[in-house]
Ligand SMILES: Cc1cc2nc3c(=O)[nH]c(=O)nc-3n(C[C@H](O)[C@H](O)[C@H](O)COP(=O)(O)OP(=O)(O)OC[C@H]3O[C@@H](n4cnc5c(N)ncnc54)[C@H](O)[C@@H]3O)c2cc1C
């Protein structure tokens with residue numbers, strides 16, 4: 001077991017098909033900056049079948065070293081064996097900082113792993129910084145976006161945080177970068193073999209809300225379920241994902257998986273287009289960190305206009321088709 | 333069947349007030365409610381009871397006012413409740429809270445399912461459930477949108493978990509910890525009769541000593557994370573209404589998006 005905690009360790013999440021999810025590159029980008037400030041190496045941990053092959057992709061993203069962890073019980077993500085494995089690896093490697101994405105998998109994993117490690121965990125961070133004393137300052141947003149707070153992990157180590165996807169910037173890919181790959185043997189027992197993934201029902205939506213650069217959302221202002229037709233058309237034209245307010249979900253116009261906000265998903269796209277959404281605090285809680293927000297609403301008093309980068313006062317059924325046409329024209 | 337539901341009382345987000353000078357969220361004067369996700373957890377537990385028989389116990393860790401949250405849970409159909417009440421519990425991070433909740437759940441006795449909400453709407457960490465499950469060595473089924481099958485004799489459950497890219501169907505042995513998302517059900521409103529009955533229920537309060545924990549291992553003293561600063565988010569630049577007729581404004585916005593390289 002490590003007696004001194006040094007460097008940074010990043011948990012790399014993979015999709016069901018084994019591909020690395022984008023938050024991995026984002027964390028390596030941030031991790032590189034933290035490691036350069038703190039001293040020590042930037043290591044990545046990648047789990048499951050074929051992890052060894054995927055490891056090579058992580059050096060161009062900034063990693064100095066990659067720990068490859070494979071085992072019969074790690075064939076697919078399950079919280080118990082994955083968290084046990086991550087805790088064992090972190091105990092062996094002894095990183096000062098341990099990071100995972102604040103995705104469903106990351107949250108599932110980190111809560112358990114932090115408990116096995118008996119360390120703190122700051123959830124869904126939007127800022128990370130090493131101060132002059134070498135301590136990790138962890139910034140998070142709470143209370144529906146109205147409060148920011150800065151946290152430190154007092155004495156326990158590693159300093160463990162999950163990080164909101166799309167907030168940190170990946171490095172420019174450097175194909176010339178190489179590093180060391182290390183196989184790590186985990187020690188899992190029959191007790192850890194808990195939970196059986198029976199099947200997976202792929203969502204019909206093609207673009208994942210959490211990873212989307214652009215999201216087009218519809219609210220009660222659509223007036224009817226068919227209204228999502230024009231939302232989807234705009235989304236398609238932009239390669240965007242489709243989101244919704246709770247009012248639209250509760251009306252049964254679109255499935256809950258699309259709901260953005262406090263009781264739905266938290267997203268941080270580059271561009272968020274809110275159509276017929278008033279901008280209730282619970283909705284803003286889920287999208288207030290978008291880089292650019294466009295609001296289309298026929299009520300000029302709608303609160304969404306206070307936070308929108310650009311607001312268009314008008315009937316969405318008039319505005320959205322013009323947007324689509326104009327974008328298509330200008331692009332061709 | 334015995335289900336235990338962990339619920340937290342939270343300030344109503346609409347009414348929330350933050351005193352940035354005092355570095356704290358004001359609780360006094362702000363309406364307090366059961367954490368919205370926890371209402372789904374209560375509802376699911378009560379539905380299991382109605383279908384399979386048995387009983388449901390609600391547990392909360394919180395200040396004296398949290399008693400109201402337990403009364404709501406009782407009025408919705410929970411049979412018993414426990415209030416973890418001790419000044420020593422104040423200011424706990426997810427670790428310290430989970431340590432106390434895990435002890436309390438053990439003390440409540442045998443159970444088949446331990447329910448949680450996906451996250452609290454004020455803290456929004458979603459960590460208490462996986463931490464409690466890890467401490468109790470329970471299978472953790474997070475983000476559950478549906479219980480497909482549950483068999484209390486065979487001690488097995490099959491659920492659908494709502495993930496970013498779809499739904500994962502998972503089978504696990506009971507007892508298990510389950511955190512629920514909004515899709516799982518529609519919580520009932522407590523009936524008048526339920527409210528009247530709930531008032532009469534004797535709710536035991538357990539302090540740290542009752543859980544066999546010393547004051548240093550719970551609350552802020554037992555926390556592994558410390559908050560150093562609470563502040564107001566920087567105001568969003570924005571609020572620009574693009575002038576003109578809607579169609580002209582739309583054209584102007586499309587132009588801005590393309591010129592600025594946003595799309
Ligand atoms: C505990 C709790 C949790 C919640 N969680 C969430 C959450 O996760 N996500 C969420 O979104 N909400 C959530 N809500 C609900 C939230 O408070 C609002 O009720 C909801 O966001 C309103 O949705 P909306 O903006 O679509 O509808 P409305 O508020 O009804 O707004 C519709 C808007 O459309 C405009 N409009 C109407 N017709 C047109 C048209 N033809 N063209 C252009 N504009 C038009 C109207 O002017 C209006 O501003 C939550 C509430 C509570 C209490």
Ligand SMILES: Nc1ncnc2c1ncn2[C@@H]1O[C@H](COP(=O)(O)O)[C@@H](O)[C@H]1O
Pocket residue numbers: 338339340367369370373391392393394426429433447448449450451452455456457458459460461
């Ligand atoms: N103080 C508490 N008392 C009882 N249950 C809690 C408490 N805090 C959190 N929980 C449970 O843990 C879930 C997740 O909370 P959190 O990790 O704080 O977002 C909540 O939905 C509750 O089910």
